[in-house]
Amino acid sequence: MIRCPVAYLSRSLSVSAAHRLCSSHLTEEENISLYGKCYNPNGHGHNYTVEVTVKGKVDPSTGMVMDLQELKKAMDVAVTAQLDHKNIDLDVPYFRDQRIVSTTENVTVFIWKEMTKSLGSNKHLLYKVVVWETDKNKFTYKGEEEI
Numbered sequence: 001m002i003r004c005p006v007a008y009l010s011r012s013l014s015v016s017a018a019h020r021l022c023s024s025h026l027t028e029e030e031n032i033s034l035y036g037k038c039y040n041p042n043g044h045g046h047n048y049t050v051e052v053t054v055k056g057k058v059d060p061s062t063g064m065v066m067d068l069q070e071l072k073k074a075m076d077v078a079v080t081a082q083l084d085h086k087n088i089d090l091d092v093p094y095f096r097d098q099r100i101v102s103t104t105e106n107v108t109v110f111i112w113k114e115m116t117k118s119l120g121s122n123k124h125l126l127y128k129v130v131v132w133e134t135d136k137n138k139f140t141y142k143g144e145e146e147i
């Protein structure tokens, strides 16, 4: 049996999007108390940086974990097409009724779910999604769930 090295491949992109923080699970008073200025109905915007990492065996014949062009195409479909220059709360069905609040935690999970769709047969390679909301605030999701 051939032992292949396992490597990580990451690609980044930037998207600009608007949103506000508002939860349909909370009263107006609770929303104001929790989210403060981020509850403002006028919303605000971010220049998000998104990094997607895949992990897998380095194929001895191609020398690749996966073709970078395939990762680029999958990220264009899962991230850029759905989020860039969008109002996340209005334009993205996953967030539309504010039952799922457009925090960057949830944006990160959304990107993970969309990447599993757009990667198709390579979805088992998806390892990590990182989203920088600002240069100070960074969010990571690795597909883990707890009850």
Ligand SMILES: Nc1nc2c(c(=O)[nH]1)N=C([C@H](O)[C@H](O)COP(=O)(O)OP(=O)(O)OP(=O)(O)O)CN2
Binding pocket: 021, 038, 102, 103, 104, 105, 133, 134, 136, 137
């Ligand atoms: N756990 C989370 N908390 C907050 C989120 C989030 O996505 N997850 N998002 C926000 C706001 O949407 C906003 O993006 C943050 O604004 P702000 O308070 O201005 O955050 P900064 O860290 O950039 O500001 P500082 O002034 O540097 O503290 C709020 N919370």
Ligand SMILES: [Zn+2]
Binding pocket: 019, 038, 044, 045, 046
């Ligand atoms: Zn915000």
